[in-house]
Amino acid sequence: MRALVIDDSRAMRRIVGTILKDFGFEVREAGDGQQALDVLQEGKAESWVPDLCCIDWNMPVMDGLQFVMxxxxxPEFRQVTLMMVTTESETGQIxxxxxxxxxxxLIKPFTADALRDKLALLGLLPEGVSA
Amino acid sequence: MTLSQTQPITELLDAATVQSICDEVWPSLVGDGEAFVPVPVPPPAELVSAWVDIIGPWTGSVVVTCAPATAEALTESVLMTRPPTVVDDEDVADALGELANVLGGNVKSVLPGESRLGLPQIGPAPARGRLDDVRALVGQWRGNYLTITVQGTAPHPSGTEVPQ
Structure with a gap:
């Protein structure tokens, strides 16, 4: 499984990335939505397409909602699963x-268990990781 | 509506709510077993702050303030670094900013109406507005001084509304 973690906070990228690596994901990172689009485009050349993108909402340059859109x-990225990981918790935003x-x-703050539960819901838990 | 007509934060948010937000944020972001304890200790000589702005029916900032050494220790805890790995200034700004961001996002979610969250900033704490538009929790983390302040925007120096 491959994941792209998109957050302007290096600390949050490291936290989310570490959990995903513990679950067996190969992880790449981007600091905003535009960087993430660049990672996706560059990844195509080496057939690296993520199964999952974890996306912060509030970021400079291009925010998470703009990235999702x-x-x-x-259509090239139709199969990529997109999960918001953000402090934006109002129903309207969701x-x-x-x-x-x-x-x-997934609303910040979250636990590793909460992230694992979301991955299980999405059918993205690698084999050997208990739901 | 002018700034003076908006409800102050003291009418919108009580200390228990801020503490409950901290109780949720600390273990998941700072680390297992970590807590913000609302028992004041004397403030250090030097302080650093990180904050995010909330812009909406209530406009202001959520500010985390502590000593630089505490900010460094918080960063080590957030990033789970162990010696000999050291954190640099950019790590500290980033981690303290993310703590303010997560606290700010959760404060925003309990305020009435639709609001927008700004990006984290770090430096000397922004000026406070009306005296009654401040909800401050003074406490400690691992015995070190730390405050969480939810404060209204300072009025424009002209004494009128902040220009839009």
Missing amino acids: AVRAN VKALAAGAHEY
């Missing part, structure tokens, strides 16, 4: 993200 507008094409929504 950009990915959903590109509905907006899901309507834009996000598959799941």
Whole structure:
């Protein structure tokens, strides 16, 4: 399994990335939505397409919602699962993200167990990791 | 609506709610078994702050303030670094900023109406606004001084509304 962690906070990228690596994911990182689009485009050349993107909402340059819309507008990345990982916890924001094409929504702060539960819901837990 | 007509944060948010947010944030972000304890200790001589702005029906900032050494220790805890790995200034700004961001996002979620969250900033704490528009929790982390302040935007120096 492959994951792209998108957050302007290096600390949060490290936290999410470490949990995903513990679950067996190969992880790449991006600091904003535009960088993440670049990682996706560059990854295509080496056939590296993530199974999962974990996406912060509030980021400079291109925010998480804009990234979700950009990915959903590109049929090449139709199979990528998009999960918001954000402090934005109001119902209106969650509905907006899901309507834009996000598959799941995880609110910060979260535990490793909460992230594992979301991965299980999405069918993205690698073999050998208990749900 | 002018700033003076908006409800102050003291009418929108009580200390128990801020503490409950801290009780959720500390173990998941700072580390297992970690806690913000609302028991004041004397403030250090030098302070550093990280904050995020909330812009909406209530406008202001959520500010985390502590000594630089405490900020460094918090960063080591957030990043789970162990000696000989050392954290640099950028790590500290990033980790303290993310702590303010997560606290700010959770504070925003309990305020009425639709609001927007700014990006984290670090430096000397922003100026406070109305005296009654401040909800401050003074406490400690691992015995070190730390405060969480939810404060309204300072009025414009002209004494009128902040220009839009």
